[in-house]
Amino acid sequence: MHHKESLILRHGGYRKLKSFQAAQIVYDVTVRFCDKYIGVRSRTHDQMVQAARSGVQNIAAGSLASATSKKTELKLTQVARASLEELKLDYEDFLRHRNLEQWDRGNPLRQNLVDRRCQTADEVASWIVESAGKSGHCGQGGRCGPDADIGTASIGSTSSTLSTIYLEFSANAALVLIAVACSLLDRQVARLAHDFETEGGFTERLYRVRSSQRRSQG
Numbered sequence: 001m002h003h004k005e006s007l008i009l010r011h012g013g014y015r016k017l018k019s020f021q022a023a024q025i026v027y028d029v030t031v032r033f034c035d036k037y038i039g040v041r042s043r044t045h046d047q048m049v050q051a052a053r054s055g056v057q058n059i060a061a062g063s064l065a066s067a068t069s070k071k072t073e074l075k076l077t078q079v080a081r082a083s084l085e086e087l088k089l090d091y092e093d094f095l096r097h098r099n100l101e102q103w104d105r106g107n108p109l110r111q112n113l114v115d116r117r118c119q120t121a122d123e124v125a126s127w128i129v130e131s132a133g134k135s136g137h138c139g140q141g142g143r144c145g146p147d148a149d150i151g152t153a154s155i156g157s158t159s160s161t162l163s164t165i166y167l168e169f170s171a172n173a174a175l176v177l178i179a180v181a182c183s184l185l186d187r188q189v190a191r192l193a194h195d196f197e198t199e200g201g202f203t204e205r206l207y208r209v210r211s212s213q214r215r216s217q218g
Contacts, residue, residue, distance in 0.1 A: 014063035019188050021119075022181035023059055023080065027052040028121040029174050030087065037094075037167060048090045054083035055181065074192045081185040088178045091171050100168040102175070113176045124177070128169045135165070 014020045030052035038045040062076030095102045103110055109131060118124045 014060045017059065017063065017188070019077075019080075019181060019184040020056065020059045020063075022177065022184055023052075023055040023084065025118065025121065025124065026084065026087070026174065026177045026181050027056050029124055029177060032121055032125075033170055033174060037170070044090065048087055051083045051087040051090070055080045055087070058083065059185075070192065070195065074189065077185060077189050077192060081182060081189065084178050084182050084185070088175060088182070091175050091178070095168065095171050098164070098167065100164065100171065103172045109172070110176050110179075113173055114180060118177075124173055128166065128173055132165050132169050 027049075030048055034040075034045045034048050038048070058076045058080035062073040062080070065076060066073040092102060094100075112131065113124075113127055116123070116127050118127060
């Protein structure tokens with residue numbers, strides 16, 4: 001029996017996309033990072049938060065647009081990728097301007113954070129406190145955890161005596177999360193581009209559906 005092609009494809013469901021989930025964590029972490037470490041009136045504060053938000057929103061918008069336009073879905077997914085690349089540069093600038101280390105690809109902390117598979121900003125913050133403690137550089141006198149300078153396992157802590165190790169770990173953790181989200185988006189864009197090349201978009205699908213209907217009517 002011949003399968004009848006649908007004119008309107010299944011769409012939405014963006015909350016189940018790994019790219020959306022990764023971008024959402026990046027956004028949540030960035031909001032807390034900027035509120036703590038960057039002046040709220042700073043243009044950089046607004047730009048970083050908006051870039052992170054754009055990553056999330058455009059993935060969602062692209063998923064919804066896929067009902068009638070694969071081209072729009074592809075375009076918006078690429079916009080999301082570009083927004084996260086912009087955010088990545090801001091974090092790199094943050095580290096460079098403060099003479100803090102940016103972890104290279106071979107740094108085991110990067111893979112350690114990826115393997116942790118954090119689902120929330122709180123989990124990322126807990127990883128930062130834990131990993132900074134193991135590094136032997138955190139806090140005054142090497143103290144970590146509840147008694148350390150950060151006060152609590154939260155990027156958004158109200159402590160006013162944060163040590164530079166938490167600045168370094170927080171910014172680098174965000175960069176690792178951005179790298180994960182970008183990698184997922186690169187694969188998503190490649191898949192969308194392949195589907196568009198092989199199956200076409202709404203116009204081609206409309207033609208196929210109409211042609212099939214004419215044939216069925218004799």
